[in-house]
Amino acid sequence: MSKRPVHEIEAKWQAEWEKSKLYQAADPGKDTAEKFYGLVEFPFPSGEGLHVGHPRSYIAVDAMTRKQRMSGKNVLYSIGWDAFGLPAENYAIKHKVKPQDATQKNINNFRRQLKSIGFGFDWDREIDTTDPKYFKWTQWQFLQFFKHGLAYKAKTNINWCPKDKIGLANEEVVAGCCERCGTPVEKREKEQWMIAITQYAERLIADLDTVDYLPQIKSQQINWIGKSEGAYIDFAVGHETVRVFTTRPDTLFGATYLVLAPEHPLAAGHEEAKTYIEAARKKTEIERTNEDKEKTGVRLEGVMAINPANGQEIPIWISDYVLAHYGTGAIMAVPAHDERDEAFAKKFDLPIVQVISEEQIMINSGFMDGVPAWKAKDEMISWLEEKKCGEGTTTYKLRDWVFSRQRYWGEPIPIINCKKCGHVPVPDDQLPLTLPDVDVYEPTDSGESPLASMRAWVEVKCPTCGGDAERETDTMPNWAGSSWYFLRYCDPHNDQALASPEKLKYWMPVDLYNGGMEHTTLHLLYSRFWYKFLWDIGAVPQECGSEPYKVRRSHGLIMAQGGEKMSKSKGNVVNPDDVVNEYGADVFRLYQMFMGPFDQAVPWDTNGIEGVRKYLDRVWVLFVGAQFIAPQGVINHARTLELETLYHQTVKKVTEGIDHMHFNTCVSQLMILLNAFSDAGGIPETMQKGFIQLLAPFVPHLAEELWQKIGATGSVHRSGWPSFDSSKLQASSFTLVVQVNGKIRGKAVVDSTVSEDEAKAKALELVEKWLEGKTPKQVIYVKGKLVSVVV
């Protein structure tokens, strides 16, 4: 038997595909076929190179897009580099090289690795977010946000990571710590560029109804945006007013005190509160939220608020359990119907008034008494609006996007700060605004970007008045370039626009987007928002629709052997280079698809790879080894019919399995089919091509080689997709199962054409001894499956 020359085959076809541009996506024209746009999250090219979990998503979508391409669709599937960002800059600092050079080196390594796996990417559409030709449009888009009033500079408390020396968006803070390095985040007051994503909060929730995302993705996004419907209520405090937000306006009569956040303006200036406010400011976010729920607070002496519902005077407290950045930073406390208020009231001995009875009827509520609880919320809002002391409203947990980073390796924010004219956009014809070439990238403790010290770059003339001005020195977060890259794939070399409307109309929306769950509240949310904005201002044509991704799926993580997470520190990371070198790309790909359900975490298993390698060796032997293609007549007629049934079942299963991402069962089925061919002594000629075509999305190199070996013309990857004949899915006989009182008592192989009466008669005969002479009460027949006898 000839050994399968894995590496020769793979190198040969990779070179051939590259030369013939086999996977090139056609630009839309008169006769262009129907499109299919498959998308995977483009990688950040780290210094460590790919690890084995990385390509899982790419292999899956590669199989899906290959199948689409074989079916005749015009497929867009491409790749690129999300190459700006903190890790690249830290890498450069550590290795004393320029971020530009380090990034290029890493990109080259990633490209080599991806090419060795044999993806069907259209490499002519490769994207690099750090390429000035690309980020020219990232900057242009930022200026559109600015010109439409959605990008603004504001002094706010931001999340500051003292280790990375960088400001973080809320989405980048996990449990009060920096998402990247785990350092507890501090609060710092800073002027930052912000983008008003909150203006899209409602649409970001509502439009989820129009797309097909995994349920957990939708619910995580909804959760993150955090919509609450309730009311603002105004409490008079002397000559001033304190406005609170509540989701329970119905319990207004039970409000026995107010609580303000320590940052609330009304709290300032009260001598007795000073120490408390000072202490609260010093605490980190985790300290403030992790205090085992033991409530603290201080009463503001000598001030009372008037409850607008009953005119009662109630005290005002400050406490850090009320958050400054949510609602109005002030609440009405209803201890009878809110756990937190109850804990606070009990600790400080404040009155508790129940306003909803056990029977869900309003009590102790003046004009609301007797109203059913379910109606009370709406009635109270109407009353508040009528009396002009409040209004119904909706709030969101989502906050505006902190868009500034005080680091070197990012897109410079193209704004010029002029004392006279304010923030002035860099004129479009001066884009891209590139980074100055410098020697020092170290971030500063002062929280200023290293760009600030490059005076020659910073000092410019104001484009509006011509006076002395300074460039903005903050850069954009790495989420900027990745928020629109899928649009650029449609038209990657355009220097007149981010992409031409014609091409966008043809390719958008993305038909399938696969990526990690960890990006659900970051990249996925940002890019949906970004896209909606571009769509609103007409930079993306109306025809593309309001959502960028029709379908969103997520892959499970690959764990280390044994079930732990793969990590550099544990030394259990599997490098795809090693796997490809030892087994070849096809084995690597097939194993990834076979190892477990695509959407679930699965441990890497070296033994499992061996099994897949054996399978491909056996496929090889069947075609080119001793068993070769079965000549006519070697396989008898009955056997051929059996194989035919199995073949058509396999075509159906693989066709549907790929579309539904049930890759592991597709591979099982292909194994079953091969086992049957082996047992029969070869492959009937009528099934040869189809079998190779079914293998092609999973093992493209081997399939192409076999395609050539059997003398077929062209590439298997453009050869069509096999179809199944529904009439041939049914075997000529089946095993009839007979149950008595729900237990299996007999089996018999019967002809598929068996009638109901025949089946029942046969069944009763088979299980006679179990009936013990009794007459069956009921006999149930399930066609093609079983007979159930009840006695």
Added chain:
RNA sequence: GCCGCGGUGGCGGAAUUGGUAGACGCACGGGACUCAAAAUCCCGCGAUCGUAAGGUCAUGAGAGUUCGAUUCUCUCCCGCGGCACCA
């Protein structure tokens, strides 16, 4: 606490408009080939009782619906992920 996903052999996992539980692969055991080993091929492989034929039990636990439940309903337990003093 809230939301989402999941729990099936020694292991990864199949099977759901309710109809043969454990497909396929791994590991393991036995055999063939070999001086021997590797590779390859063949057979076996949930537990339990039985020489066997065959029986009984078994899909996290318990109940329910049904001729029949891994699949549907209810109650509970455990694991993973997300959010969390959000008023």
